[in-house]
Amino acid sequence: MRSMTIQKSLSLRAWAELGLLSLIWGGSFLSIRIALDEIPLVTSVAYRVGIAALLLWAVILWRGTAVPRDLRLWGAFLVMGLLNNVLPFSLMAWGQLHIETGLTSILNAATAVFGVVVAALVFADERLTLNRGLGVALGFLGVATAIGLHNFRHFDLQSLAQLAVIAGTVSYAFAGAWARMHLKGLAPEVAAAGMLTASSLVMIPGALMFDGVPTALPSGTAMLAVGYYALVATAFAYLLYYRVLAAAGSGNLMLCTLLVAPVAITLGALVRGEALPGYAFLGFGLLALGLIVLDGRLTRRLLSG
Numbered sequence: 001m002r003s004m005t006i007q008k009s010l011s012l013r014a015w016a017e018l019g020l021l022s023l024i025w026g027g028s029f030l031s032i033r034i035a036l037d038e039i040p041l042v043t044s045v046a047y048r049v050g051i052a053a054l055l056l057w058a059v060i061l062w063r064g065t066a067v068p069r070d071l072r073l074w075g076a077f078l079v080m081g082l083l084n085n086v087l088p089f090s091l092m093a094w095g096q097l098h099i100e101t102g103l104t105s106i107l108n109a110a111t112a113v114f115g116v117v118v119a120a121l122v123f124a125d126e127r128l129t130l131n132r133g134l135g136v137a138l139g140f141l142g143v144a145t146a147i148g149l150h151n152f153r154h155f156d157l158q159s160l161a162q163l164a165v166i167a168g169t170v171s172y173a174f175a176g177a178w179a180r181m182h183l184k185g186l187a188p189e190v191a192a193a194g195m196l197t198a199s200s201l202v203m204i205p206g207a208l209m210f211d212g213v214p215t216a217l218p219s220g221t222a223m224l225a226v227g228y229y230a231l232v233a234t235a236f237a238y239l240l241y242y243r244v245l246a247a248a249g250s251g252n253l254m255l256c257t258l259l260v261a262p263v264a265i266t267l268g269a270l271v272r273g274e275a276l277p278g279y280a281f282l283g284f285g286l287l288a289l290g291l292i293v294l295d296g297r298l299t300r301r302l303l304s305g
Helices: 012-036 041-063 071-096 101-108 111-122 130-147 149-153 157-182 188-210 220-248 253-272 278-295 297-304
Strands: none
Touching (some): 041 220, 071 101, 101 130, 111 130, 111 253, 111 278, 130 149
């Protein structure tokens, strides 16, 4: 996770692709929750990484991209898979069993905040500036507010579920640092396919161990949900993410982080009748403000104008 200040002007096509990526990831929270109504947690994650890996390898073979053979690189894929797929996918899916999909998406937006903190700890060129420090502080305040400051006085299953989602975002942050150190220079589809393959080697045996062999097909609705979050929100979204990154720059991808949560909140309300408390929206507002400060463009304009 290099710098978050690389900016590019957005073309109409880049805006459209950024919006599409936000819609796709916003919908992933609802699809995961729908699947979890029928499919055990570990199995649902195994489906996600396994199916997505197969699709990405099909893309790689179609493009004729070289398949990496270095065992050290595959070791890096394994660590990346644990940090970017196995841990966050599992923790967040478990969290969604006990909290609203919209709240999960709000807490997930903290990924960028934790990414800045981890990068500052790991890389000498990513030290916290005053601007970044303020953005991180606002982000942390937003997370605490979204959880509900009163909930820190007593600990229950919902509190644990929210902490599980936060732990998933921390794992994403470490994954960003690991990718910068060990996966630089790889074709994006190869890096994603290698990571998802390594994740599958962990999750498929785990699903068989914890959930057993599936004995019945899930409903058509659950299968559509699995297809969506595996094929669209994972495999296709990874390819689209790197396309948007190249066209829009890392700074503009902050906008995607801000757009995902409203999509997930709206879908959760419309489809599952979820209603979030007012402090969750206040927390998202503070978190969004923190991300805007981290992005830096608005503050630079205010200071220069």
